[in-house]
Amino acid sequence: MSDCGCHPEAENPKQRRVLWIALALNAAMALIGGIAGWMAQSTGLLADALDMLSDASAYAIGLIAIGRSARFKANAAYGSGGVLLLLGLGVLVEVGRRAIFGSEPASGWMIGVALLSLVVNMTVLRMLSPLRSGGVHLRASWIFTRADVVANVGVVLSGVLVAVTNTRYPDLIIGTLIGLYVIREAFEILSEARQAKRKAHGSDTAGP
Secondary structure (H helix, E strand, C coil): CCCCCCCCCCCHHHHHHHHHHHHHHHHHHHHHHHHHHHHCCCHHHHHHHHHHHHHHHHHHHHHHHCCCCHHHHHHHHHHHHHHHHHHHHHHHHHHHHHHHHCCCCCHHHHHHHHHHHHHHHHHHHHHHHHHCCCCHHHHHHHHHHHHHHHHHHHHHHHHHHHHHHCCCHHHHHHHHHHHHHHHHHHHHHHHHHHHHHHHHHHHHHHCC
């Protein structure tokens, strides 16, 4: 089998370079977005920052998985999906907390930081697109980034609505939607990982 992990993958150098760049960009934006989201009292920005932090984790796992067996890659994708699921649930909890205790989201910060994140994620998505067929771990990284692009657009729109309506509800709504979308993406990754693990198990039991 071609993905047995008994020899290095031909695309290892390219995969590593792309994942290292994606890891650095997402880690930086997670830090920037988290600080900005806290200062701007925006659940949308905080959700977006957590999503990018989960991306950075996925890229780190992807780097570890390169050159490993199909079973290892499936387990790595399982780990990524599990992290994403927990973060999505955490976002919903934070939205509920801010809905109860109140918040005053700053629309300017929301729009500016979300636009910067969108540029970063579009760049990373373009870099990852040629690699998404290279293994379930890389497919998971691509799905993470695709979710981020959707989240970025949502935060920009909610920032505009906060400015226009002068209420916090668009931010709470987009935070909820991002949390739900993140959970949906997590289940998609877990489903693909389950299928990959089943195939890997079948190949192992089939023998030479």
